[in-house]
Amino acid sequence: MSKNFLWASLLAVLILTSCASRKSFVYLQDMQMGTKYPIETKYEAVIHDDDRLSITVSSKNPELAIPFNINGGAVQVGTDGNVSAAASGGAKQMGYRVDVDGNIDFPILGKIHVSGMTVNAAKQLIRDKIIAGNYISDPIVSIEFLNFKYTVLGAVGHNGTFTANGDRVTLIEAIANAGDLTAKAQTNRVAVIREVNGDRQMFMHDLTSKDIFESPCFYLQQNDIVYVEPKYRKKDTEDRGWQIGTTILSAITAVCSILWAIK
CATH class of the missing domain: 3.10.560.10 (Outer membrane lipoprotein wza domain like)
Known part of the structure; x- marks a missing residue:
């Protein structure tokens, strides 16, 4: 058994193994160098049933915002005088769950339908309701997903x-x-x-x-x-064929190596 044959067999195993496992695709292969592709800047997430939302209301008059931030927790007044949910154990952690009817139960305002709305639309809806009820003239509403x-x-x-x-x-x-x-x-x-x-x-x-x-x-x-x-299954069969082939070739190479060593 010649050494050249042995090395040739080992090289074949390496080539076949790499071919069997290599990915044969390139992402975004039709993009052109120097060509500009517009970025969608108007994307907004849509609220669905069973979402959990963090909703906070702020105002230049901190005391007026407190009732809208009592979702089972505390509130805090920032250095700018605005009120928001407390960082620990407050509304920002618990959030408001959107029920199966698409509603949230919001302090003072009661049930509000938000399912199917974008975040900005829901912000505006809550803001408008607060102003319409003469609760706050300048509310700032913030909404974030807690379970995206x-x-x-x-x-x-x-x-x-x-x-x-x-x-x-x-x-x-x-x-x-x-x-x-x-x-x-x-x-x-x-x-x-x-x-x-x-x-x-x-x-x-x-x-x-x-x-x-x-x-x-x-x-x-x-x-x-x-x-x-x-x-598809056909391709899986081809892949298994490669695997079987490389296994057999590996076995042959191993046997040849033993025989060559004994000789």
Whole structure:
């Protein structure tokens, strides 16, 4: 058994193994150097049933805002004289849960329907109600999500439900947080399943194309489900063929090495 044959066999194993495991795709491959792609600046997260919101009201007259910040906790007066939820144990942690009818139970104002509204629209609604009731003439309303979450499934590094700080997460960021696509992922079959007006809709994406920037799902919404479709069974069979082939070749190489060593 010649040494040249042995080294050639080992080299073949390495090449076949690398071919079998290498990813064969490139993200956003049709983007052009020097070309400008507009950034969506009007994106706003939409409030859904079962969301939990942090809502605080501030005013130049701190005492007037206190009743609107008593969601089971304390309030605090800042150095600027404005009132907000206390950092620990206050409304900012507990939040207001959006019930199955899309309402929140807000102090003084009672039930307010916010499901289906953008954050800015909900802010304006609460502000208008406070002014209309002659409670405060200059209220400042702040709303944040406390449980913004999305789920990633399919051919990614690790499946699961993820939470985000804030409400601005892109589809690409979501996949990166899930450990990136695996070698079995179909890059042109990345679905986002979203609740729209009481129905679930599916939006399909091709991660190799710049068209993803124009998708209504480029920025994820609360409770979105991202599903990366794996390659079809035929491709899986081909992959298994590669694995079996490299295993057999490895075994042959090992036997040859032993025989060569004995000889």
